[in-house]
Amino acid sequence: MGVSNRITATLNFIALLCAIPIMSSGIWLASKPDNECIRSFRWPVFILGALMLLVCLAGFIGAYFNKQGLLALYLFCMAALIILLLVLLIFAFTVTRPDGSYAVPGRAYREYRLEGFSKWLRDYVTDSSTWQKIRTCLAESDTCPRLTQQYMSADQFLFAHISPLQARCCEPPTMCGYNYVNPTLWINPVNPGADPDCLIWNNDQNLLCYNCNSCRAGLLGNLRKEWRRVNVILIVAVVILICVYLIACSAFKNAQTEELFRRNKQGRA
Known part of the structure; x- marks a missing residue:
């Protein structure tokens, strides 16, 4: 050679x-x-x-x-x-x-706006047929149920460094004013915020915020980070x-x- x-x-x-x-x-x-x-x-x-x-x-x-x-x-x-x-x-x-993230007072993790991400990514997750498949998959995963096993108190949860996906799909947006019971169970406020996601949130463990725009934004936040x-x-x-x-x-x-x-x-x- x-x-x-x-x-x-x-x-x-x-x-x-x-x-x-x-x-x-x-x-x-x-x-x-x-x-x-x-x-x-x-x-x-x-x-x-x-x-x-x-x-x-x-x-x-x-x-x-x-x-x-x-x-x-x-x-x-x-x-x-x-x-x-x-x-x-x-x-x-x-x-x-x-980057569609923004800081929220009283939270260790950041929240996410769908409008803050690139148009290509937004178009991908806002397509109804595509998101329906993603939503079903997320609901069947242990992404949100795992939080209830890891965090017992409100302080533990609110100051934990959870993923963007968990932050936006497993709880209602902070601006809505829901009260904490556990990471996936929240008490409805008397006057929820004006954001449409505030009315979409549901304590049903198969629904949560999987239909929210903030959940779509959380998914994109995860993808961007990875x-x-x-x-x-x-x-x-x-x-x-x-x-x-x-x-x-x-x-x-x-x-x-x-x-x-x-x-x-x-x-x-």
Whole structure:
């Protein structure tokens, strides 16, 4: 194995190891309650990580066994993978840039306005047929019932760092003036606020605030928080892949030159 192929094989082994945290972050995203209820958000990161693993494995095998055809295919697939990752990164940054959260007095957690998020995300969750499926999934999950087991008193609950999804789907909006009994049971005020969500709230454990706009906003708050974390991993992965790709291209050209030189030398001999 020539020097150029050794370099390519080593770099691809490193990149192959980098695919593991990407796949792990994809599995982490898919396991979150909000992503369990939104199929299209569940597996793209994991799939890209798996593709990265396969491409880097092909590059390692091609370089180690000096398979020039496999190396050429690897370089093409690597370029396509880098473009896919860049597209995903740009899209994720664009749709998660607006933040619909705001602080509320007497709460450790933040509340969320649907209008504060990007139009693409808002349109996705406000579609009636899509939200009906999401709402049913959330109601069947343990997202809200889990709160009643974790927090006994009002102080424990109100000063807990719960998720945006729990903050907006499991209790009525603070502005409505409901009185705490437990995290998913609240006493109706005499004069609820003017926000439509104040009238939508229901103590029925299958209803709660799952039909509220604030619940939709909480779901988007969760998605935004999770995808911003994953974006950091994707940025590191893209930088590593671009460096590996550029060095691999140079090594591939050098390997071809070495092979041509070897053949010419054998021909003269």
